[in-house]
Amino acid sequence: MKKIGWFTTARGPGSFNLFNTMIQRMESGDIKAQLAFVFINREVKGNPYRTRIIEMAKERSIPVIIFPSDSYLPNLKESDIAAWRDEYGKGLRERISAYDMDFGVLAGYMLIFDPETCRKNILINLHPALPDTYKGTWEEIVGQVVDNGDSSYGSTVHLCTPELDRGASIAYDSFPLADLRESYTSREQLIKEVRARELKREAYLLMETIRLLVDGKIKVEHGKLLDHKGRQITDRPSLATKIDVIIKEG
Numbered sequence: 001m002k003k004i005g006w007f008t009t010a011r012g013p014g015s016f017n018l019f020n021t022m023i024q025r026m027e028s029g030d031i032k033a034q035l036a037f038v039f040i041n042r043e044v045k046g047n048p049y050r051t052r053i054i055e056m057a058k059e060r061s062i063p064v065i066i067f068p069s070d071s072y073l074p075n076l077k078e079s080d081i082a083a084w085r086d087e088y089g090k091g092l093r094e095r096i097s098a099y100d101m102d103f104g105v106l107a108g109y110m111l112i113f114d115p116e117t118c119r120k121n122i123l124i125n126l127h128p129a130l131p132d133t134y135k136g137t138w139e140e141i142v143g144q145v146v147d148n149g150d151s152s153y154g155s156t157v158h159l160c161t162p163e164l165d166r167g168a169s170i171a172y173d174s175f176p177l178a179d180l181r182e183s184y185t186s187r188e189q190l191i192k193e194v195r196a197r198e199l200k201r202e203a204y205l206l207m208e209t210i211r212l213l214v215d216g217k218i219k220v221e222h223g224k225l226l227d228h229k230g231r232q233i234t235d236r237p238s239l240a241t242k243i244d245v246i247i248k249e250g
Contacts (some may be wrong), residue, residue, distance in 0.1 A: 002214045004106035005096060006237040007123075010040050010050040014138075014199055015108030017052050018110035018126070021203040022210070024105075031207065034212045037063040039092070041111050049060035050166060065095050067201070068113050089114030103213060103220070106160065107206065110137070122220045124170060124213070126206045128198060130168040131156045131236060142191050142198075145177075150164060152176050153194055154240070155202045156210040158219065168225055169236040173205040173243050204243045219240040 006022070008015050021036075025031040038057045043066065047052070057064050069088055077084040093116075103122035106113075113123065128138040128154065145153050154174035159167035175197060184190040212218040218233065219226045224247045225233040 002033040002102045003100050004033050004210070005043075005099070005101040005121075006041060007035050007039045007104055007106045007109040008053065009042055009108055009110040010053050011042075011108060011110060012049055014202070016049040016053060017199070018028050018107040018203050018206060019056070021207060022105075023056060025207050025211075031211050031214055033210070035060075035062045035243070036101045037065055038069065039065045042110070043068045058128065063099065067095055085112065085114045086116065089117045092119055093120065103118060105206070105210065113160055113162075115183070116246065118160050120164050124157055124209070125160050125167070126155060126157055126202060128155045129155050130174060131172050133179055138198075139194060142195050146187060146194060150177065154197060156199055157206060157207055159223065159225070161223070162238060168223070170225060170235050171209045171212065171239050172207065173201050174238060174240045177202065199248070201243050204246050205239055208239050208242060 004158070007021065008019065010019075011015065019130040022031070022035070025109040026033060026035070038053065040050060040053070042050065044054065054064050072088055072091070073084055076087065076171070088111075101121065103124060106123060106125040109125070117123070129141045129145075142153070152174050154172055156169050158169045159168040177194060180190060180193050180197070184193055213220070217228050219228070219230075227233055
């Protein structure tokens with residue numbers, strides 16, 4: 001059974017929904033894997049989503065690692081962010097080394113991984129943009145999508161590499177925006193509605209991608225994506241149609 005490391009900042013409802021969906025899919029037997037640990041890079045600080053994720057993990061005897069990045073070596077962080085990232089990466093690797101992990105999942109993890117951690121581990125990231133488009137936070141990305149008049153939007157699951165949000169895409173989801181643009185003229189409201197639709201779909205994209213890896217239909221070797229016969233994958237699959245069906249059925 002595959003062992004997965006779960007990395008999250010657990011900032012809000014999106015992160016919680018991803019974790020909760022993963023737990024449900026594993027417990028139903030739909031995804032035949034187990035979580036090796038949950039890694040959170042923030043103190044709880046009364047955040048209800050972090051609190052609930054930690055509670056759910058402990059109820060299932062899943063180890064929880066809390067290693068706050070916002071208070072770690074602040075002087076170095078201010079003077080040399082690359083060196084700080086390397087030092088934080090060392091601390092992260094030390095903390096997860098006690099656990100076996102086949103691959104890690106970044107699900108609402110608001111921190112860039114250092115190059116060495118990317119090289120030493122298979123890590124996949126859910127990024128709120130279509131392949132080869134925007135970088136940044138969802139707030140920045142959705143704002144650009146709205147302002148640029150994009151006709152479609154979606155999210156991507158990709159391999160983590162030292163270059164931010166530029167690893168090989170494993171799978172993606174896309175949906176049209178025409179109906180939302182017709183219904184909402186306010187920029188603020190349109191951003192809100194576009195994000196809501198993406199949130200509704202991103203958990204399905206991540207779960208289906210994880211299942212492809214767990215079932216061996218897609219493999220990762222030396223930073224390359226291979227199919228179950230060991231052939232390199234060049235066309236990243238769109239899971240939009242499958243996600244449409246899942247949502248429609250309920």
